[in-house]
Amino acid sequence: MEYFIQQLVNGITLGSIYGLIAIGYTMVYGIIGMINFAHGDIFMIGAFVALISFIIFSLTGIALPIILLLVLLIAMLFTACYGWTVEKLAYKPLRGSFRLAPLISALGMSIVLQNYVQVSQGARVKPMQPLFSGGLEFFKNSDFIVTVSYLQIFIVVLTIILMGIFTYLITKTDLGRAQRACEQDRTMTALLGINVDRTISITFIIGSSLASVAGMMFVLYYGVIDFYIGFLAGIKAFTAAVLGGIGSLPGAMLGGLLIGLIETFWAGYVSLEYKDVAAFSVLIVVLIFFPTGFLGKPDIEKV
């Protein structure tokens, strides 16, 4: 039982990270109907920017909460630049091209980003000294002590705050309305005087900033990154987006949590080696049996 609760806590933490990445996939899919294959690598770039700024700030001796806030903002800002540029260079010229063109372009972009980081930062894994230590302990008098570290609490709370801001942005502001309008009918939205290109750019910026937060959490949580983390995390987050129903924002978060839980429980109870197979199998099973996911709308093909 205690073991189960521990795995649950770990799963929720991991799920928060996946959920934040999944939002980027689902938003872009909703608005321009393409799978942004390079999104996982944007997450990786976010992790690197966070790592670099952590190293710099830890030399200055500022208090930890301020460092966290600064790193958060810096990572979001720089990673958003990447998201914006990738969209402008690789996807914008392809609107109206044949269906698979943006996917292939995204694949190329993903290869470029991965190798670009490999060249500029080196291929070795980057370890980081843990900034957080300690945590709350439960069930102290049983044989298995459940530990909820402060880091896990930080990750989950930060995710909840970001989700709150994000939901407000999408449901209550003009920007969110424009975005939802673009999702439904881009031509009509343009006719009504909304700058569609700008709305799409902002979508990429928001998606990349959330991914960079996930990247920062990843650095803190695992303490080690390399240029290759984007690939697996990207696939898993995409699975999460599909599981929750692609195009649906609460779905992405829900899917992220589920994938995080599935992965943790699989690793905890079944086998550690095959934990990535679990994620891929879930992806395949979900796509086959309910491609619309939990909260998605059915996709009807028209002539």
Added chain:
Amino acid sequence: MEKKDIIQSFKDSLFTGLIALALFGPIVGLRTVSKGEGLFITPQWGVVFLLVGLCILGRFLININSARRTEFKIFSTLSSKFSSISENKAKHFAITGILFAVVFPFLPFTDRYFMDVAIMILTYIMLGWGLNIVVGLAGLLDLGYVAFYAVGAYSYALIATTFGWSFWICLPLAGVFAAFFGILLGFPVLRLRGDYLAIVTLGFGEIIRIILINWYEVTNGPDGITGIPRPSFFGLPFKRSPDEGEISFHLFFNLEYSTMHRIIFLYYLILVLALITNYFTLKIRKLPVGRAWEALREDEIACKSLGVNPTNTKLTAFAIGAMFGGFAGSFFATRQAFISPESFTFIESAIIVAIVVLGGMGSQTGVVLASIFLIGITEMFRDLEQFRMIAFGGAMVLIMVFKPKGILANRKPTILMHGDKK
């Protein structure tokens, strides 16, 4: 061009520079290096300023160019020239190409290194042609093609090392296994729409690789399988000193022993395998099933309305593509005599997809050109491996942006209702 335009484009370039600074600043400018216990940062501002400067200059030139309303003239004339080659001289090109490939091993400048590169290029050509059936003809983007390559290689290796059967028995078996895996995967997933299918095939490729790494008892895990038998010349092995009762190739033909014999034999083997793939594709395009693939690629709903079963039709394409992947895989295994999961990563799939896409989906000649270009030319820059991959991905993006149909576009269906008129 007015002064206002110049100022405008200058401002725009400066903005580009600012963005470039934000992009390259942290990632290129602050390189993390691990020393002893922790990570430290080595600044590299010189490189950053160089890159930013290049971006500003590039942007400025593009702006001036577009203000004059002259397009990339060189690019478009080159590509139209390429297209005219494909229209008129495809046959001549093919015949010359095959003749050259046949005499290649006996040309005076051909040495061991050239042969190795040529074999590698031919392997990729064969993989490209195999994938072209799936991507080019049937229009299904398969990002896990390397899985079938791996299945072919491993089934060849396992059968050959366990039972000791000869290459010529194992080769078709490996193809059958790969095709079987193609059907196994294809049956449930081919109902999916294009981009979902791409991601699922990618997932399948990774699953196969993870299984190969972890299933120690059968695949020997990350250590791979060693001692895979080399192919023999119809029963005559390529050995300096054959086992008792055996006659080796050089003794049978009364030749001086040379390791080149085996290399040349491998070269012709892959050449023949590749040509079979090509011949098969060209023929099947004209059969009803080939027509159905092309029709499905163009319009799935119309096909369904006309009574074509999309799942079965796609399944045949998938299985046949997988089979050729399996053949190529068993060739790879016999050539290397050693295989490990390392050789079957996602990047390999991406390279094969890139070959098909850059060549122009559906174009057989395009695959050849793209393979020679991507594998051959970049082989010369082996030391710059990582830059090679950046150029690789960049080429994929650029081709999609400027010429989404590839170098040699050949998406024209082989048959049209009203002859050649559109």
